[in-house]
Amino acid sequence: MKTVQQTVEEKYTNSDGNLHAYPLDQNSQYLSESIGLYMQYLVLVEDEKNFEIQVDRLVSDYLVEQNELVFVRWVLYEDATVNALIDDVRIIASLNEASELFNQPAYEKLSSRLEETISRVQQSDGIHVDFYDWTFRMPAERITLSYLINDYSATNKTKQLLISLDDTAVFFPEYYDVKYQKYIESKEVHLIDQLLIAINRQDMGHGSSTFENWVTREWKSNGKLLGRYDRQTQEATVNYESLAVYYYLSLYFNKINEPAFAKEVMEQAEKIATAKTLADTHFFDYIQYQMLLEKNTKK
Known part of the structure; x- marks a missing residue:
């Protein structure tokens, strides 16, 4: 069985040694x-x-x-x-x-x-x-709120944007417009962004019960979460599952002390990560799935 490093070298690396986005496609970004x-x-x-x-x-x-x-x-x-x-x-x-x-x-x-x-x-x-x-x-002139991960010592004023946003709705705003000093919401939300914002806030000691309740309810009801949702109806707008979503969902469930759900997420990710899907997977999804596997192996 090939290691992740061997797969990356053979499928995602060009002759210069740089990583391209899609396997065996040196014309991708x-x-x-x-x-x-x-x-x-x-x-x-x-x-x-x-x-x-x-x-x-x-x-x-x-x-x-x-x-x-x-x-x-x-x-x-x-x-x-x-x-x-x-x-x-x-x-x-x-x-x-x-x-x-x-x-x-x-x-x-x-x-x-x-x-x-x-x-x-x-x-x-x-x-x-x-x-x-x-x-x-x-x-x-804007900051994407999902960018404010805990690994970086952002200014207190920047961190305050995460703490001060309206978390009474299910989904968070995605951006803050610095010029006009207001939060910006998209009609269609990307679940990766929403999970990252929730994780960021959790790390700062500001959990978001409305989002947490929605995520937990969706997982319990459907045993899966999809890539994008309508902000108003909270219904999925796509029919695909994402390995990267499941990486962040697993992290999130562990952050809110739901290890059993995190384990279920891992199992669902393994189900959809077939040889066929991995053969066409963007590097973003591929490597985050590998991190999900590695982190669960180390437990």
């Missing part, structure tokens, strides 16, 4: 999301050798230095002049963990430079924002 997630996995399984390879790829291909600041391109082989906060945060967290795990101070130094860049320029009115355009020297 090369995302900082992918390298950040893979770095997370490699830390989880304590694979020092392959982690070092990914750091080398990060430094040689993804990093852009401007005026003593260092940015991470959100995509390779395209004319990208912006980064993506969520991807940078994953990379920063992975570098910090790897620095301690593998006794490599250079990783912490790199993470500090990336964090300093975000702190210096990727804010608007004291709030961290989605991206920064280093060509125009312009930060974004």
